[in-house]
Amino acid sequence: MQVLAKFVSFKSMEIRTAILISIGDELLIGQTIDTNSAWIAQQLNRLGIHIALKLTISDTKEAIKSALDLSMPQADLIICTGGLGPTKDDITKLTLNDYFGGTLIRNQTVHEHVVRFFEKRNRPMLAVNDMQADVPDNSTVLFNRMGTAPGMLFERPDTWVVSLPGVPKEMQVILEEELLPRIKANTIRDQHIVYKYLLLFGRGESFVAQDIADIENALPEHIHLSYLPNYGELKLRLSGSGTDYAVLNREMDTYIGLIRSRLEDYVVADEDLNLEEALIKQLKEHRLTLSTAESCTGGLISSKLTDVAGASAVYIGSIIAYHNRIKQTELNVSYEILNTVGAVSEATVLEMALSVRDRMGTDIAVAVSGILGPTGATAEKPVGLVYFGIASVKGVQAFSYNFPYDRPINKEMVAKTALNLVRKEMQRLVAEA
Amino acid sequence: MQVLAKFVSFKSMEIRTAILISIGDELLIGQTIDTNSAWIAQQLNRLGIHIALKLTISDTKEAIKSALDLSMPQADLIICTGGLGPTKDDITKLTLNDYFGGTLIRNQTVHEHVVRFFEKRNRPMLAVNDMQADVPDNSTVLFNRMGTAPGMLFERPDTWVVSLPGVPKEMQVILEEELLPRIKANTIRDQHIVYKYLLLFGRGESFVAQDIADIENALPEHIHLSYLPNYGELKLRLSGSGTDYAVLNREMDTYIGLIRSRLEDYVVADEDLNLEEALIKQLKEHRLTLSTAESCTGGLISSKLTDVAGASAVYIGSIIAYHNRIKQTELNVSYEILNTVGAVSEATVLEMALSVRDRMGTDIAVAVSGILGPTGATAEKPVGLVYFGIASVKGVQAFSYNFPYDRPINKEMVAKTALNLVRKEMQRLVAEA
Numbered sequence A, B: 001m002q003v004l005a006k007f008v009s010f011k012s013m014e015i016r017t018a019i020l021i022s023i024g025d026e027l028l029i030g031q032t033i034d035t036n037s038a039w040i041a042q043q044l045n046r047l048g049i050h051i052a053l054k055l056t057i058s059d060t061k062e063a064i065k066s067a068l069d070l071s072m073p074q075a076d077l078i079i080c081t082g083g084l085g086p087t088k089d090d091i092t093k094l095t096l097n098d099y100f101g102g103t104l105i106r107n108q109t110v111h112e113h114v115v116r117f118f119e120k121r122n123r124p125m126l127a128v129n130d131m132q133a134d135v136p137d138n139s140t141v142l143f144n145r146m147g148t149a150p151g152m153l154f155e156r157p158d159t160w161v162v163s164l165p166g167v168p169k170e171m172q173v174i175l176e177e178e179l180l181p182r183i184k185a186n187t188i189r190d191q192h193i194v195y196k197y198l199l200l201f202g203r204g205e206s207f208v209a210q211d212i213a214d215i216e217n218a219l220p221e222h223i224h225l226s227y228l229p230n231y232g233e234l235k236l237r238l239s240g241s242g243t244d245y246a247v248l249n250r251e252m253d254t255y256i257g258l259i260r261s262r263l264e265d266y267v268v269a270d271e272d273l274n275l276e277e278a279l280i281k282q283l284k285e286h287r288l289t290l291s292t293a294e295s296c297t298g299g300l301i302s303s304k305l306t307d308v309a310g311a312s313a314v315y316i317g318s319i320i321a322y323h324n325r326i327k328q329t330e331l332n333v334s335y336e337i338l339n340t341v342g343a344v345s346e347a348t349v350l351e352m353a354l355s356v357r358d359r360m361g362t363d364i365a366v367a368v369s370g371i372l373g374p375t376g377a378t379a380e381k382p383v384g385l386v387y388f389g390i391a392s393v394k395g396v397q398a399f400s401y402n403f404p405y406d407r408p409i410n411k412e413m414v415a416k417t418a419l420n421l422v423r424k425e426m427q428r429l430v431a432e433a
Helices: A002-009 A036-046 A061-071 A091-099 A108-120 A127-131 A168-185 A205-211 A213-217 A245-266 A275-285 A300-307 A324-331 A335-339 A346-360 A407-432 B002-009 B036-046 B061-071 B091-099 B108-120 B127-131 B168-185 B205-211 B213-217 B245-266 B275-285 B300-306 B324-331 B335-339 B346-360 B407-432
Strands: A017-023 A050-057 A077-081 A104-106 A134-136 A140-142 A151-155 A160-164 A192-201 A223-230 A233-242 A267-269 A290-294 A315-321 A364-370 A385-392 A395-402 B017-023 B050-057 B077-081 B104-106 B134-136 B140-142 B151-155 B160-164 B192-201 B223-230 B233-242 B267-269 B290-294 B315-321 B364-370 B385-392 B395-402
Touching: A017 A036, A017 A061, A036 A050, A036 A077, A036 A168, A050 A061, A061 A077, A061 A091, A077 A168, A091 A104, A091 A134, A091 A151, A091 A160, A108 A127, A127 B205, A134 A151, A140 A168, A151 A168, A160 A168, A192 A245, A192 A275, A192 A407, A205 A213, A205 A223, A205 A233, A205 A245, A205 B127, A213 A245, A223 A245, A233 A245, A245 A267, A267 A275, A275 A300, A275 A407, A290 A300, A290 A346, A300 A315, A300 A407, A300 B300, A300 B407, A315 A324, A315 A346, A315 B324, A324 A335, A324 A346, A324 B315, A324 B346, A335 A346, A346 A364, A346 A385, A346 A395, A346 B324, A364 A407, A385 A407, A395 A407, B017 B036, B017 B061, B036 B050, B036 B077, B036 B168, B050 B061, B061 B077, B061 B091, B077 B168, B091 B104, B091 B134, B091 B151, B091 B160, B108 B127, B134 B151, B140 B168, B151 B168, B160 B168, B192 B245, B192 B275, B192 B407, B205 B213, B205 B223, B205 B233, B205 B245, B213 B245, B223 B245, B233 B245, B245 B267, B267 B275, B275 B300, B275 B407, B290 B300, B290 B346, B300 B315, B300 B407, B315 B324, B315 B346, B324 B335, B324 B346, B335 B346, B346 B364, B346 B385, B346 B395, B364 B407, B385 B407
Parallel strands: A017 A050, A017 A077, A077 A160, A290 A315, A290 A364, B017 B050, B017 B077, B077 B160, B290 B315, B290 B364
Antiparallel strands: A050 B050, A104 A134, A140 A151, A151 A160, A192 A233, A192 A267, A223 A233, A315 B315, A364 A385, A385 A395, B104 B134, B140 B151, B151 B160, B192 B233, B192 B267, B223 B233, B364 B385, B385 B395
């Protein structure tokens, strides 16, 4: 009853500022990249909750207590991830229980869930798994449908403190199904938050900043512009807040329109999409199909396209000709070409693009062949040299670029560049249709 | 000269504890995932430098100063990334300059580099780019070969404070070429740090923890075991420190040997490799070639294999048959099969594996077809159902698994599972050879 009473007494609490605490030595030694806190930040942003600080700490009682001492006075909401589960000795649960002076009690609902969880998987139940159902009596259980470590919510006079498992899928389900509804129910919001996006490709951040400096400088206090670069993509994110949604929305449409007119040549989309999402959407709109022939990217272009749910409506398939023999047998690149100008050449990508378009019967086909490094360079062909072939009913063209990065970044840049060449060919087909 | 004098006066300084400060609203709003700090942590770990804390903060003077106030008393080394460059208003440089009471002066070497940088790219030089060559007179420039924002090193009595750009490649080059050598030169280390690794596949973290609980509990104070799970992979990392390298190394070999003997069935490699790196290495050792035929993974298996430099020696290529028509035309899956048992079936993956192995002339071929979600499920076939086909001189086999995650995680799990099935087929070939 104590928890319920408190819950009600804070019905009108405003959650505006949050601090995220990521717990785990695997994060501090750099063996695991923290994707959780970015995802959590995105969810909270949509509710107009601002992340003031992220802390990444060791999974020790001392570090967790210090992080709480630092965060409690500054945040309406503190979300801890990690430090739960058998191999972590449930250090976060035990520390929060101490910190807030609670007592661990076995939660029957959680325990039955844990038992069923192991039964369904025909896995032996371990003693440590029973203990996962023990939760502090001064916390509210946030049910974990996807795993065995329950989430916990401690409601303090001015701050909600939440503990979630570090496993991304479990953390995400608990946050979406258990925490966000409680935050919404306890927040009376007088502010509307509006976002507008422009996805650009092929123009550097500092040049775009100069192109629109006057517009950016004229933005009012309550509207902010963010630059979000990603392998040749540049997402512009305009975020605004105001009490009248309609007025704010009109105001922001005006600014995004001004920016767009200034950068028209580079605009890919005016939604929160990445390049492959925008391309698949536009191919669907124009009823155009696509196939790919990849050498140096080894399937990354195809994999990015098929990251988009529903890609199968327009993306047909690919021939990955990593070995030169396959360029000959599957894509009709002649022995002469391979033996004279070589696999990294205009002649090769032209033939690859024509052949795969023909074989897969698509409207557009893109082919890539290049040297991503660290090895493979020759006297005439440096690391980073990549040829692109684009085939459509309009014929076939080749392009070449030099990418100055290392292997993984070159690979990403080549894939994004290929997708953008497909987008331009699509525009050409549509314009001239 | 002042900097040089100081530099010398701290010749015997020991850097043991570091704090990382990642600066940028794009990190706090979750639009960019922080990969820099994990990479930096790995580099520092190799020098036996322990990361005590990571802070992610807004790009404001106040936040940067607060982070320094918090970190200065606690760390020998503080590395700030981000908040440099035109679109960031060089906020980090200006704040550090204030914080340490310096004056900005134009650095000619840096300025000439910036000018050449723009000339080489035939890009117009902007006024803001000139200002990038202005650095605090109480800092040492850390030259940025890859970009225009210089790194800076402030040597304080007990702490080195470093500022690096947020662009990963620029940050990495400066850290490797300019910072690490200075740290090594200023550190007399009496401790040796040794790491041993075991890569496992197919056994959950908490079960492995139980399998080796007695060994883990018997580990001495100076040896620590970390569990690093990644989509079905589980990397065990044993880290130890000691004054006698030979003694420490022997001791750790004993422990890793004990753990290995307990988990033999799941061991993929005893080096710091991921599954695809280990597979490519082992295929090379056994002179076996591989091809793939992918439907639902859309090229991710092939892309992972070709992430490994030198994969071309054993990985030949792939047919990505995302559309069913391509399964017929390129992989001989019959209309009857697709129309009766369907594309997500044992019959389909058996034919896909046989066909691609035959077409590409490889020793081993793997094929996948499944439903990754969110849509595509039928009455008999739930989201997450995936069939795998493996073909070799021993014949062809099919396997099926149900993956309980969402689309992106299912895709990763399917790719890793396919790679592990190839590894097992390789072992079968080698054993029976």
